[in-house]
Amino acid sequence: MSDRRSQLALVVLLLAALLAIGHAAFAAAVEQGPEQEAAAEVAHNGGESAQTAACAQAVELLQQQKGLLTRELAQLKRELALLRESVAKPGLKEIFSGIGYILGLAGVGFFVHCRNQQKKS
């Protein structure tokens, strides 16, 4: 029971905090009001040309970013290909394990050969 009560108290407290933040924001907005209105008026006076200019600027910025990203991605891909190649390339481990296999098999062959010879003699 006390659990539910404490939960309820927490919710109320949170609501109060939210209300307080909202109020502060509203007050700030009212304070900034005249300035924002002036800015909006200027933009309106500048007409649609200013808006399209801003849009073009944004598009240009985006394209610049895209070019940069493409270049970096290409570099990463190249590095990935190089890495893949170096991983696929046989290293010392493979070489020595192969030689070990060969010598081991030769040893087995020798063993069989010796046993046959011993049987004969």
Place this chain on the structure above:
Amino acid sequence: MHISDGVLPTSVALGSYAVAGVLMAWSIKKTHGDDLPKVAVVTSAFFVASLIHVPLGPTSVHLLIPGLVGILLGNSAFVSIALGLTLQSLLFQFGGITALGANSIMMGVPALVAGWLFQSIKGDTLARNVIAGAICGGLGVVLAALILALLLFTSGEEFLGVAKIALLAHLPVVVIEAAVSAFTVSFLYKVKPEMLHGAALTPGLK
């Protein structure tokens, strides 16, 4: 020069496995027990030689040395090459497991031919031995390229086109292997001439 998985039709892959198996059994039977260390050393050399790349324009080709293996091992060459190729395909991912029979024939038959030819033309003098070594070393690669073209012919490629490309691409390898074989033969002729008699012919070891 190796055939990858899935290039050859199944019937050819299976057939080449059967032929390679027969050749392998014959080669093992012909291998004398006392020659095993030599076989092992030459097999190791063959196994590693494929890692020596020769830069050639944009691409690179690697040493194959079937001719040299044939010269040094004679009839045992097929065992050596089949084992070397098996380990190469398992450890280096050179060629596919399903094409192993075809690859063994492609490398092993030239080795056997080179070995027989070397024994019949080497003569007694150093000069003749060296020339025979060079011819057999180069011939090994040429024959391997021709067998490659023949095997790819069964998968629907045009024989002459493939043969031409394979031979052209391996022309530097032919030259280099002829030189390597000649050098090896001249060295062995001076230091240990009995190594050039071929494995099955090694006399007086028993």
